[in-house]
Amino acid sequence: MSHSTPTPYLTWAIFTVIHFAFLIRHMWKFDRFRCLRWSSGPYSGAFKRLMTYTYILTVPLIAVYSMGFSAIKYDVGYMFVEGHGIIPTPWQFWPKKYRDAILPLNIIFSVAWSFEMVTHLEELCFWLFLMNAVKARQDWFRSTYFRVWVVGSLCAIVYMPLVTVLTRSDPLKNEAYIFLCGCLGDLSLTLWFLPVLWSFPAFLEGMKLEGVDLPTLLRLNTFHELNLIRVLFRFMFVISLLILGIDGVRPHQHINDHFFWSELLAILGGIGVIVSSAITLVIFFPRSPEGEYAAKQIKSSQKQSQAQAPTRREYELEELRSSQYRLTGGDMPTKTYDSGYDEYTRATSPSMKVDPESLQIVPAAKFAPNRRRSNGDIARGTVHIDGLTENNLAKHDELMGKNAYVHNFTSPIQLVEQS
Template sequence: MSHTSPATYLVWSVLSSLLGAFLLFHLWKFDRFKCLKWNNGPYSGAFKRLMTYTYLTSVPCIMAYSIGFAVIKYKEGLILLPEYGIIPKPWQLWSQSHKNAIFPLYLLFAIAWAFEMVTHLEELCFWLFLVNAGSVQQDWFRSLYFKTWVVGSLVAVTYMPLVTIFTRSDPIKCEAFTFLAGGLGSLSLTLWFLPILWSFPSFLRGLKSNCVDMRTIVRLTTFHELNCLRVVFRLIFVLPFLVLAVDGIRPHQHVNDSMFWTELLTSLAALGCVISSAITLVIFFPRSVEGEVQSRHATREKSLSRVSRQSRHVRRDSDLTDRDSCTSPSSQKRPPSAMYTNSDVHSPLREYPPRDSDHLLKSPGLDVPMPSPNPVFSPNRRVASGIVIQGSVVPSSPSNLTERALHAHDQRTSNVHPFVHNFTSPIGEYIHYVHEMLSLVLMYVNVDLMDGAQQTRWYVKRHYGARAV
């Protein structure tokens, strides 16, 4: 701390501020900060709230630690000592207000590091659960991995602040032991990730052989590559702090006495901390660029359709006004039914009711006409950003129905855990799993899968229920 130049904390301040800006930008693009709400949807449980708030709290704590010490170091400046030359002013010569700020800033850093370890431990336990689950319908919240995460998280959030509190009398020792405690915990978690990354390609090959949906395999492959990058930057974050900590607790320091190695190692630690935290943000809150593009397109189409309807109504009103002014009293009024036929170029409606030959088929054995499978109504859908995508009548595609049915059949008969089929995020996967299972139940009402073949049954709704044809 006192032996580090002000430029070192300036690097930490700039990088942590960039991380905070990226955090705001990503969460705004993700769901317009809706994930920060306490009740974010019907599936916002205590686990997701805990993981969201612990991770998001660590970023402001790191920013406060970096900016606070940068301000103190630049205000205290450098000092000339005959035996050492020009060096940063030692903490013993600081003003009393700056001395009083040392312990709170290091306590914030210890809490932030503890929350980081909670996040990393949750991901480690989750990936171990995901790889070793198999086809057993095991609940994540009742598994041994979840219990391990709970115990490890309690240990992390307890021992990190306690180490800082018990060594606060000497700021140099407080810094060294805080770095040592956090470095050993993070290094152990990072090393435990290496076997998972090594075995994950074979896990993906097993998913392909079990006919898992290609989109799920693409998501898991993306997360595997992000985890590989994050492990590298975690090592860049942890190892420099461990070197400085081990050298700092020794009676004779060699690394900390060198300005070059001190500034190099602390700058590398800042780079690794910020980039690994940014990758964690991308993994926890994965954006769907395709959905964002569709949402913007739907918004544009909705605005254009509103303008088109308004202009059409204006033209219709002007035509009716001109017609009323030019029509003689003896002329016949136009029948109301004639205003809504296909001959009216201004009306977007078709003749109703349609002919039986166009849209209705006679079902065999029943007097009630059966709807044709060709026209399918797509209802209104509300996307995550709140935009409503208008529904329409589109021709159905048998291949679409077969794809959904095949995906459901593969998920039911696969030897892979259902969590894998619906994986989206380590903290949101269970929610999406419940949602997807509900949609599959609704789909199986209309689709029967027998011996691997899809046999579609069309239903005729009556006032007393639905009867299969």
């Protein structure tokens, strides 16, 4: 796009700013930015940190790239070239400070693209693992899919900036090779994602027959629908820039020489990458409207209870008054307090009695924690409730042993790392 008008860069800049604003709002609503801390609870292992920070950095890096070239293109403007008419000023006529900024901006873009491929590869490997890990003791961090993700991520982080540096002599060819190499990597990941989408409905039906709880099934089905939409926009992004990249490395350009087609494909690519990235944010950090509403109601009720609760002086006076009634042998009039003093009301009210026959004894539950065996495998804990028959207990163990990652599934990166 170095030879194009400023319009594609400005469009990309607007899209990234909007997406960054959406990211900030979503992360605030999700957990008030606590997930961005280095240690954010039991799920804040090295894997989650890496996935979180590489994804979050992708958006500002693309914003720097697009806004940087947009400012340069608008500053250098247009010029008349004999035989071509009025065209955007070629890079050879840019001031030296702008020519020196081409390579750093391209490196920033290539790093952002490599981070995006790390995210896409992790999702592909994780969904494949989730659909094929049917043994209770299969661990994501010891699986072949995790090793594939590690090797593929290292390759993506190395080869994208390396291509940018090796082709830096010609800025036009440099940009074309970045598009070509990045799109080939992303296209392969997107094509590999199609079998996952195809077989996911059957996977959901199998989980339904195994008795996975309804909220988890609904969450998985929602992620499946989001993945369908995201793959469509990912194809829009990859195919658009792949056409520009292939045409750019050829000796004679047929598409890049026409402003309409080059700008149209560049804008479509920008729409594709921003929409797919926004859907990734929703999948990685899924919000719960029910949980947010419940938390809001609890917070509101707590504030209301604190405002209506009796003061310490009133509490002491009531305690003194009740003691006087007990000394004189009289009946103390009942008084209803707010939730903060329900226990006090029940303790001091003589009219409240408990019927022993109405009480029910709840069977005691026995818990066995997770334990690490000598060979390194994790022996997952069990729950035994007195009163369960051996047959029902066997069914329970078989059900929970199908795939521990499916039960109570929340996000592809919300995983407990075994230590």
